[in-house]
Structure formats: structure tokens, C-alpha cells
Amino acid sequence: MFRFTKPSIRSLLLLITLVVALPAGSIIVFSGIRFRQAMLDDAASETLKLADRIATEQQNLVVGAQQLMTALAQLPMVKDRDTAQVEPILRDLKQLNPMYSNIFIADREGTVWASAVPVPPPLSWATGAISGTPWRADSCPPGNTWSAGPPPGRPSTWPTR
Numbered sequence: 040m041f042r043f044t045k046p047s048i049r050s051l052l053l054l055i056t057l058v059v060a061l062p063a064g065s066i067i068v069f070s071g072i073r074f075r076q077a078m079l080d081d082a083a084s085e086t087l088k089l090a091d092r093i094a095t096e097q098q099n100l101v102v103g104a105q106q107l108m109t110a111l112a113q114l115p116m117v118k119d120r121d122t123a124q125v126e127p128i129l130r131d132l133k134q135l136n137p138m139y140s141n142i143f144i145a146d147r148e149g150t151v152w153a154s155a156v157p158v159p160p161p162l163s164w165a166t167g168a169i170s171g172t173p174w175r176a177d178s179c180p181p182g183n184t185w186s187a188g189p190p191p192g193r194p195s196t197w198p199t200r
Contacts, residue, residue: 107132107136111128111132111144114128116128117144120146120152120153122152125144125153126153126154126155129142129143129144129154129155130155132155133156140156141154141155141158142155143156143158143162149163150163151163
């Protein structure tokens with residue numbers, strides 16, 4: 040027959056410790072995993088909000104630049120391509136909008152004929168600065184980086200007509 044032996048005090052203390060500590064440890068690990076997931080969800084949500092704000096601000100800047108270029112294109116001196124009258128206006132607009140390194144106007148072929156900052160002739164935007172494909176004559180792609188002169192990395196903008 041099998042006879043049950045009395046466990047030692049050390050064995051009983053170890054068993055009691057495991058019975059108490061195992062559920063507590065499991066709860067701590069589970070809570071940590073839930074907290075980590077909640078923090079990841081919050082970070083993803085905040086990142087999405089930030090990206091949305093940046094996209095909205097960028098869209099507002101693009102719309103503002105397009106409105107500026109549309110208004111400039113309506114001026115009689117721009118329609119007549121009077122460089123002497125247009126360039127002072129472009130210089131004033133550049134001073135009012137310091138976020139742009141230059142504001143210039145190009146014809147349908149992409150040749151720059153008026154600029155707020157002197158550019159080396161002949162400067163042509165006949166091909167896209169990034170893709171190498173021609174700009175459409177009816178589009179106004181503001182905000183491309185112009186690295187041909189200081190300060191680099193700031194956007195330039197222009198109307199096309």
C-alpha cells in the first residue's frame with residue numbers, strides 16, 4: 040500500500056508561495072501587455088492626427104500659392120509680359136512671403152521671364168524638377184524645391200501662362 044508522507048515545512052512554504060505568486064504574476068504580465076497595447080494605440084492615433092494636421096496645412100499652403108499665382112496671372116503687366124513692371128511686384132511679394140526662396144513666372148515652354156531673385160539666363164522649367172517629365176501648361180505646381188540658388192531647400196512658386 041501507498042502511504043502518504045507528511046510534506047516538509049519548506050515544501051509547504053514553497054507551495055503556498057507559488058499559489059499566491061503565480062496568479063499575481065499573471066495579472067501583472069497581463070496588465071503590462073494591455074497597457075503596452077493601449078500606449079501603442081494612443082501613439083498611432085496621435086501620429087495619425089499629426090499627419091492629418093500636416094497634410095491640411097500643406098494643402099492650405101498649396102491653395103494659397105495657387106490663389107496668389109492666379110491673381111498675378113490676371114495683372115495686365117503679366118499678360119503683356121512686361122518684365123520691368125512685374126519683377127518689382129514679385130520682389131515685394133517675396134518680402135511679404137519669406138517662406139519662399141523665389142517667386143518667378145515661366146512661359147508655356149518653361150522659360151523663366153520674370154523673377155523676384157535674379158536667375159542665371161536662360162533658366163527653363165520645361166521639365167519637371169523631380170520626375171523629368173514636362174509640366175502641363177495649364178497647371179501651377181507650387182512648392183517644388185529650387186536648389187539653383189540660396190537659400191536651398193525652401194520652396195519656389197510660379198504661375199504658368
